[in-house]
Amino acid sequence: MAWVCGLTAASVWGAADGQPQTVALTQGWEFSKEGAEEWLPAQVPGTVHQDLMNQGKLENPFFGMNEEKVQWVEKENWLYRTVFQVDSAQLARGAAELRFEGLDTYADVYLNGSLLLKSDNMFVGYTLPVKPVLRKGENRLMIRFRSAVNETLPQWESDGFNYPADNDHAEKRVSVYSRKAPYSYGWDWGIRLVTSGIWRPVKLVFYDDARIDDYYVRQQAISEQEARLENQLEVTNVTDKEQQAVVRIDYSCKGVEKTLEQTVSLAPGKNRICLPLVIDQPHLWMPNGWGEPALYDFTASVTVNGREVASQKEQIGLRSIRVVKEKDKDGESFYFEVNGKPLFAKGSNMIPNDALLPNVTAERYARLMEDVQRSNMNLIRVWGGGIYEDDKFYEEADRHGILVWQDFLFACTTYPHDPTFLKRVAEEAAYNIKRLRNHASLAMWCGNNEIYEGMRYWGWKEKYTPEIYAEMTRGYDVLFRQLLPSLVKELDPDRFYMHGSPYEANWGRPESWKIADSHNWGTWYGQKPFESFDTEIPRFMSEYGFQAFPEMKTIRTFAEPKDYALESEVMNAHQKSTIGNFLIQKTMALYYKVPQKFEDLVYVGLVLQGQGMRHGMEAHRRNRPYCMGSLAWQLNDSWPVVSWSSIDYYGNWKAMQYQTQRAFAPVLVDAIKEGEDLCYYLMSDKLTDEDVTLNLELMDFDGKVYSKRKIDGKLPANTSLLLAKENWEQELQGRPAATSLMHMVLKNKRGEVLSDEIYYFAYAKDQQLPKEGLSYQVKEKNGKCEVTLKARKLMRDIFLEIPEQGARFSDNFFDLLPGQQKKVVIDLPDGRPLKDVQLTVHTINALN
Numbered sequence: 001m002a003w004v005c006g007l008t009a010a011s012v013w014g015a016a017d018g019q020p021q022t023v024a025l026t027q028g029w030e031f032s033k034e035g036a037e038e039w040l041p042a043q044v045p046g047t048v049h050q051d052l053m054n055q056g057k058l059e060n061p062f063f064g065m066n067e068e069k070v071q072w073v074e075k076e077n078w079l080y081r082t083v084f085q086v087d088s089a090q091l092a093r094g095a096a097e098l099r100f101e102g103l104d105t106y107a108d109v110y111l112n113g114s115l116l117l118k119s120d121n122m123f124v125g126y127t128l129p130v131k132p133v134l135r136k137g138e139n140r141l142m143i144r145f146r147s148a149v150n151e152t153l154p155q156w157e158s159d160g161f162n163y164p165a166d167n168d169h170a171e172k173r174v175s176v177y178s179r180k181a182p183y184s185y186g187w188d189w190g191i192r193l194v195t196s197g198i199w200r201p202v203k204l205v206f207y208d209d210a211r212i213d214d215y216y217v218r219q220q221a222i223s224e225q226e227a228r229l230e231n232q233l234e235v236t237n238v239t240d241k242e243q244q245a246v247v248r249i250d251y252s253c254k255g256v257e258k259t260l261e262q263t264v265s266l267a268p269g270k271n272r273i274c275l276p277l278v279i280d281q282p283h284l285w286m287p288n289g290w291g292e293p294a295l296y297d298f299t300a301s302v303t304v305n306g307r308e309v310a311s312q313k314e315q316i317g318l319r320s321i322r323v324v325k326e327k328d329k330d331g332e333s334f335y336f337e338v339n340g341k342p343l344f345a346k347g348s349n350m351i352p353n354d355a356l357l358p359n360v361t362a363e364r365y366a367r368l369m370e371d372v373q374r375s376n377m378n379l380i381r382v383w384g385g386g387i388y389e390d391d392k393f394y395e396e397a398d399r400h401g402i403l404v405w406q407d408f409l410f411a412c413t414t415y416p417h418d419p420t421f422l423k424r425v426a427e428e429a430a431y432n433i434k435r436l437r438n439h440a441s442l443a444m445w446c447g448n449n450e451i452y453e454g455m456r457y458w459g460w461k462e463k464y465t466p467e468i469y470a471e472m473t474r475g476y477d478v479l480f481r482q483l484l485p486s487l488v489k490e491l492d493p494d495r496f497y498m499h500g501s502p503y504e505a506n507w508g509r510p511e512s513w514k515i516a517d518s519h520n521w522g523t524w525y526g527q528k529p530f531e532s533f534d535t536e537i538p539r540f541m542s543e544y545g546f547q548a549f550p551e552m553k554t555i556r557t558f559a560e561p562k563d564y565a566l567e568s569e570v571m572n573a574h575q576k577s578t579i580g581n582f583l584i585q586k587t588m589a590l591y592y593k594v595p596q597k598f599e600d601l602v603y604v605g606l607v608l609q610g611q612g613m614r615h616g617m618e619a620h621r622r623n624r625p626y627c628m629g630s631l632a633w634q635l636n637d638s639w640p641v642v643s644w645s646s647i648d649y650y651g652n653w654k655a656m657q658y659q660t661q662r663a664f665a666p667v668l669v670d671a672i673k674e675g676e677d678l679c680y681y682l683m684s685d686k687l688t689d690e691d692v693t694l695n696l697e698l699m700d701f702d703g704k705v706y707s708k709r710k711i712d713g714k715l716p717a718n719t720s721l722l723l724a725k726e727n728w729e730q731e732l733q734g735r736p737a738a739t740s741l742m743h744m745v746l747k748n749k750r751g752e753v754l755s756d757e758i759y760y761f762a763y764a765k766d767q768q769l770p771k772e773g774l775s776y777q778v779k780e781k782n783g784k785c786e787v788t789l790k791a792r793k794l795m796r797d798i799f800l801e802i803p804e805q806g807a808r809f810s811d812n813f814f815d816l817l818p819g820q821q822k823k824v825v826i827d828l829p830d831g832r833p834l835k836d837v838q839l840t841v842h843t844i845n846a847l848n
Contacts, residue, residue: 018307020207021093025084025141029198034077034144045358047104047197048078048145061355062639063558065573067191074149074194081142084204086134094208095238096131098141102200105180106146112139121179121424122199123388123409124431130204145196152177155416161468164460165413167385176415179424182385183352188576189634189643193355200358200390209309210237210245210266214434215300219494222320222339227282229318231275233300235310237266246303247273251316253283253296266304284339285317285440286401287378289666289685293317293401293440317398317440323496325503331514334503334540335628336379336403336443341718344621344685345403345629346664347372347379348646349543352386355638362392367651367829368636369396375657376664379403381501381542381631384449385411388432397441404441405542405631407501408484410448414455417475422483429484433491444496445488447480450519452500457508501542510536517629519543523612524644527583529590533616534672537623544616545633545644546587547580548609548656549602553803554648558640564598575642587612591763595847603842607797610655610813613646617663618670621683624720632660651806651829655799655813662757667715669694669746671759678759679725682715682746690715690748694723697743698733701770701794703818706733706740715746715754737761738768741794743817758815769796769845774816776841783833785826789841791816799842800824804834 031042031051042051052058052073061070090096098111102122109117109126114133117126152174156162168175169186186192214234221228231249248261262275283294294317301311322337336343353360353368372380380397382389384407397404408429415421436442454460455476461469480499488497503516507526512518518538522528523546533544549555555564563570566581575581585601588594588608595601613632620630637649646656662668670681680694694711713723732740742759760767773793779786787800795816800809810825828834 018208018304018309020205020211020310021090023084023204023206025082025202025204027082028084029080029082031081032079034079039081042080043358044080044082044198044202045102045200047195047199047356047358049073049193049195050356050358051197061191061193064560064563064570067573071192074196075147077147077150078145078196079142080145080198081140084139084141086136086139088136090206091131091134091136093131093206095129095206095211096134097205097207098128098130099203099205100126100128100198100200101202102198103143104145104195104197104199105148105178106151108144108146110142110144121428122181123179123428125200125435143198148178148180148194148196149174161464163413163415164454164458164463167412176413177421179409179428181352181357181387182409182411183638184355186576187351187385189351189637189641189645190576191355191639191641195356197358207238207309209239209243209304209307210235210302212300212302212310212312213270215298215312215314215438216434217298217314217316217438219318219320222282222284222318224284224339225281227279227318229277229279231260231277231298231300233273233275235266235271235273235302237268237271240268242267243304247275248301248303249275249277250299250301251277251279251296253294279318282318285319285398287338287343287403288373288401289376289378290338290341290343290401290687293399295398295440314438315395315398316438319440321403321443321495323444323498325496325498325516330626331539332516333628334516335625338403341687342625342628343378343403344624344718345379345540345631346617346621346685347377347381347403347630348632348635348660349381349383350386350389350635351383352389352638353636354649357387360390363830364651365390365392365396368647369393369400369402371647371651371653371657372402372635373400375661376666377402377660379405379443379629379631380635381405381407383407383411383634384409384446384501388436391435394436394439394441398439402441403443404439405444405446406436406442407446407449410451410479412450412454414451414460414472414475415479417471417478422478425479426483426487429487430491433487437492437495442495444498445484445492446501447484447497447499449501451476451480452504453502453506453519457506505538507536513538516540517542519633521545523587523616524583525579527579527586529587530612530615533619534674537619537627539627540629541616541620541627542629542631543633544613546609546612547577547584547642547644548605548654549584549642550637550640550645550648550654551606551652551801552599552602553801553805554640554650554652555602557650557805566598566601571642574640577642580642584608589765591765592844593765593848600847603799604844604847606655606799607813607844610657610659611797613656614659614663617660618668618672618683621663621668622670622672622681622720624683632656653809653812655797658811658813665755667746667754669744669755669757671742671744671757673728674725676728677725678728678731678742680711680723680744682713682721682723684715684720685718686715687717689717690754692749692754693747695745695747697745698731698735699741699743699818700735700739701741701768701818703793706735715748732761736768738766741817758817764796764844764848767796767848769848770794771845771848773818773845774798774841774843776839778837778839780834780837783827783831785834785837785839787824787826787839788821789816789824790821791818793818794845796844797842800826801840801842802826802834802837804828806830807834
């Protein structure tokens with residue numbers, strides 16, 4: 001068998017005297033199906049699906065009906081190999097390690113004939129000492145990936161029953177046995193791609209004397225006056241004798257640099273070192289909307305015999321985060337308190353950004369967090385059916401002031417709890433707790449998604465024998481009430497842990513909404529109107545959602561014109577919810593006229609999702625402080641699909657994301673009919689009170705103003721206020737609801753506009769909207785496109801569409817009042833210039 005000799009590495013760094021030398025093993029890789037003896041070029045990091053596609057051996061699984069055609073890949077074993085060079089200077093170093101940051105999932109690692117590892121967990125990294133097996137010159141690395149499906153079939157056979165893992169789209173549900181991303185087996189928004197491969201970087205590291213295994217900046221007490229910290233280090237002395245070393249901590253923020261150092265004695269093997277530190281008047285890290293997410297640069301270094309032999313850098317945001325979950329007169333609270341102030345959580349639930357994870361670049365993470373910040377969100381829940389995200393995600397969350405609710409990776413089914421499984425979970429949890437605990441953004445840990453709810457309310461007790469169900473109950477307690485909380489307490493003692501989400505609630509049981517967090521699926525599975533959000537108020541809404549198709553340019557990436565029908569085979573292959581298409585149409589008919597043309601149905605569906613979900617967000621904000629959080633389902637997509645997402649696979653904002661931006665504005669005026677009254681609410685997330693004036697104009701759709709008036713008041717900090725209420729009929733003044741609106745503008749005493757909103761007295765389907773009245777001009781300038789729009793009459797839900805994927809719009813899916821003019825700037829985030837823009841403009845008016 002001939003091996004291709006690859007380059008030593010894509011990059012080598014840290015080779016100065018005494019410093020560790022890191023060699024990234026990214027080049028010269030080949031792969032083959034086991035038994036085929038056909039070796040083809042491979043990308044590392046990568047997956048076998050990507051490598052097969054790159055070599056023309058696999059069709060694009062995202063297109064058409066191709067999902068069915070690629071399932072054979074999951075049943076095969078796959079081999080990866082490379083050759084790298086090691087010189088005599090590297091062999092002379094004190095130690096050498098092979099570091100895998102992610103192997104997916106069952107992998108046998110061989111180096112120069114030695115079996116180094118049999119991995120069984122996608123979610124952990126592996127550090128392997130390899131100096132004894134390295135050779136001068138060529139070194140041969142081979143990894144055999146065993147089929148995750150075939151590997152676990154014996155467990156399924158010996159169990160004799162299917163776990164309730166309904167999202168595992170196979171007859172034999174083996175996903176629960178593997179510590180592998182659950183969503184890769186399919187979900188109600190997800191394609192089934194059970195991947196294999198080296199999905200995160202692999203490196204070869206040479207060093208002398210000592211290494212830093214872990215550096216944790218524990219925040220013991222944080223206030224505006226001082227920050228009390230502990231610099232906790234794990235340092236391994238790789239020699240066989242005791243060594244004197246200097247451990248140094250350098251830290252800086254805003255140009256001010258300081259140093260702390262201590263001389264220590266390093267015994268052979270692992271050493272734990274703690275350097276206390278007090279910072280006076282610290283620059284506090286603040287969440288998005290409250291101020292700057294200030295970050296300190298910390299560097300820990302170890303010096304032996306005058307040579308720096310190891311160092312590790314961390315960016316640390318100093319802040320206090322407390323999850324307040326306490327019994328009160330209404331039930332049991334649930335909210336985040338940041339730097340001593342209660343925070344209304346505005347955010348969404350995040351799934352993995354791709355079905356093929358190595359496609360998720362640092363640039364995609366950066367863009368997603370920019371979108372989150374720009375949308376006035378302050379919290380993202382990393383959902384338990386996906387992955388522990390890459391370091392880059394949490395770094396971007398730190399930089400953008402976005403809190404992270406982190407689930408452990410269990411979702412929607414019970415799991416085994418045998419000793420082998422528990423050992424894997426313990427290793428996984430310890431690895432990721434230690435990897436993530438330095439991040440300012442990390443706000444809490446949660447054991448799982450919806451398992452406790454499923455055990456009580458999804459019919460599992462009736463489905464299984466009493467003995468099996470009793471074992472499931474015991475397994476839940478062992479995993480989520482014993483093992484995981486004990487590891488969090490040991491390794492991240494200052495962060496909150498909750499056994500599962502929702503904590504107690506079920507969307508069909510109103511009494512349960514009074515306790516902690518809730519998932520309300522009444523507007524989806526319950527087929528309720530969006531107005532149900534106004535009365536079904538939980539203490540914290542951690543999931544709720546409604547679907548929409550992505551816009552047509554995304555549909556065109558997976559379908560042909562012959563497929564443009566709601567119930568075509570291809571559309572149904574990209575609609576994983578059994579009631580999805582039916583419910584979109586049913587709910588649409590409540591509020592809009594349902595178009596017959598597929599392209600128009602897609603557009604109105606986007607509008608429907610955006611307006612409906614905004615209704616829920618505003619209901620939650622209005623009911624503060626009883627309700628203290630609103631996390632929509634879901635933020636993003638893992639492939640081009642019909643789903644609950646607000647941003648599609650290619651980064652295009654759906655209407656829902658623009659409406660989220662408006663609903664989560666720092667200050668918002670919101671009108672709602674309650675009984676016979678029209679109520680005007682003010683919501684503020686600002687930290688100071690302000691005197692304000694609400695200006696009200698009753699007008700028709702042609703711009704005729706019937707009446708004007710002002711209401712003076714105080715906008716209280718960080719809360720919600722009912723400013724005024726008037727009889728709904730009197731507010732309408734006898735004018736027809738079908739042609740009237742209330743224009744609401746909130747200003748402060750300096751005349752600055754804090755919020756500008758419209759209240760409609762009738763649903764769009766019942767309105768007499770002007771058919772014409774919109775004009776626009778398009779101008780290309782400095783690689784961007786500027787669209788200037790002017791409305792002579794009311795224009796609703798204006799959607800500007802261009803063919804370029806991922807284009808950013810300064811605004812979209814907006815209304816224009818008669819006489820209003822608006823400029824929208826469009827650009828591409830990768831810096832490519834926009835030329836010869838093909839613009840299409842949609843309005844609800846044109847379809848009414």
